[in-house]
Amino acid sequence: EAGVTQSPTHLIKTRGQQATLRCSPISGHTSVYWYQQALGLGLQFLLWYDEGEERNRGNFPPRFSGRQFPNYSSELNVNALELEDSALYLCASSETPGLPYEQYFGPGTRLTVT
Amino acid sequence: RKEVEQDPGPFNVPEGATVAFNCTYSNSASQSFFWYRQDCRKEPKLLMSVYSSGNEDGRFTAQLNRASQYISLLIRDSKLSDSATYLCVVYPQGGKLIFGQGTELSVKP
Numbered sequence: 001e002a003g004v005t006q007s008p009t010h011l012i013k014t015r016g017q018q019a020t021l022r023c024s025p026i027s028g029h030t031s032v033y034w035y036q037q038a039l040g041l042g043l044q045f046l047l048w049y050d051e052g053e054e055r056n057r058g059n060f061p062p063r064f065s066g067r068q069f070p071n072y073s074s075e076l077n078v079n080a081l082e083l084e085d086s087a088l089y090l091c092a093s094s095e096t097p098g099l100p101y102e103q104y105f106g107p108g109t110r111l112t113v114t
Numbered sequence: 115r116k117e118v119e120q121d122p123g124p125f126n127v128p129e130g131a132t133v134a135f136n137c138t139y140s141n142s143a144s145q146s147f148f149w150y151r152q153d154c155r156k157e158p159k160l161l162m163s164v165y166s167s168g169n170e171d172g173r174f175t176a177q178l179n180r181a182s183q184y185i186s187l188l189i190r191d192s193k194l195s196d197s198a199t200y201l202c203v204v205y206p207q208g209g210k211l212i213f214g215q216g217t218e219l220s221v222k223p
Contacts, residue, residue, distance in 0.1 A: 033209060042216065043158070043201075048209030056208040090157055092211075101146045101205045105157040 002027065004093050004106030012112045013081050021076040021109045025093030031055075032074040033094070033103055034066060038087040046089075049074055050096075081113045115140055116215075120202050123218035131192045135217050137185040137202030144212075146205040147178055149187045151198040152216065158201055161187075192221045 005024045013019050025032050034046040045058040049068035057064075063079040072093075078085055088110050092103040120137045127133050139147075150158040162169065164176040164185055175188040185202055202214040 031209065033211075035211075043211075043213040045210040045212075050209070056210060058210065088155075101211075102148070102160055102163060103211055104160060107157050 004091055004104055006089075006091050006106040006109050008109060009107070010110050010112070012114065014114055015081055015083060017081050019078045019081060019085075019111055021078075021089050021091075021111070022073065023076070023091030023093075023106060024073045025091075026104055028095065029093035029104075030072055030096050031094045032068055032072065033092040034074070034076050035090045035092065035105075036060075036087045037090060037108075038084070043090065047076065078111070083113050086111060086113045117141060117212045118202055118204050118214040120200075120214040120217050123199075123216075124220055125217065126220045126222060127192055128222055129192055129194060131221075132188065132190045133192055133219060134189075135187045135200050135202070135219075137187075137214055139183050139185070139202075139204045139212070141204065141206045141212075142180075142183060144183075144204045144206045147185050148203040148205070148211075149174075149176055149185075150201040150203055150213075152201055153198050158213075161200070189219075192219075194221050194223065197221045 031050040035043045048056040066076040068074045088108045090108045092105045094103045147164040149161040152158045164178045168177045173190045177186045199216040201216045204212045
């Protein structure tokens with residue numbers, strides 16, 4: 001069974017630009033989650049999408065946004081990039097929400113803002 | 115206070131050793147508990163879910179004490195391939211997993 005896939009693997013942008021990151025969940029999973037892992041820091045929850053709707057978002061500014069498509073894949077958009085947005089962005093997926101709520105992660109997109 | 119706190123690392127152990135990681139969480143309403151492992155610059159991989167009754171998967175044993183809000187992971191007969199960062203993870207609600215900072219394990223020959 002294919003796991004969660006993410007693209008691109010690496011992305012280099014300059015301050016002020018926009019970045020778009022993509023994620024395809026495990027087949028059969030309807031929920032997609034986005035996390036940020038900055039260097040030396042723990043994983044921070046960004047967004048949760050389920051059935052095309054944003055269900056929850058973490059403590060990030062509105063320039064972090066996304067969407068989920070009818071095939072359950074998802075995009076994360078980061079506008080007006082700042083240097084501190086440089087991080088590993090991880091996407092995870094799970095089955096229709098229900099306990100125990102296991103989330104499976106993709107390999108991540110490493111975003112570098114210069 | 116951090117929502118999930120783990121033993122500071124790194125743990126340096128010889129092959130074959132038994133090592134234990136501990137974790138405490140602050141939200142008593144948390145519903146699910148997990149251990150993930152993360153290799154350097156890679157994604158976290160689910161190691162095991164943790165249940166109140168305790169659960170075992172080969173050389174790995176996880177325990178949960180809801181009254182003390184404490185989670186543990188025991189690794190027996192450590193292998194070189196067990197070297198990684200172990201993340202204690204708690205799910206309170208709202209799709210959001212709360213990750214501890216992780217404990218680094220280095221298994222030496």
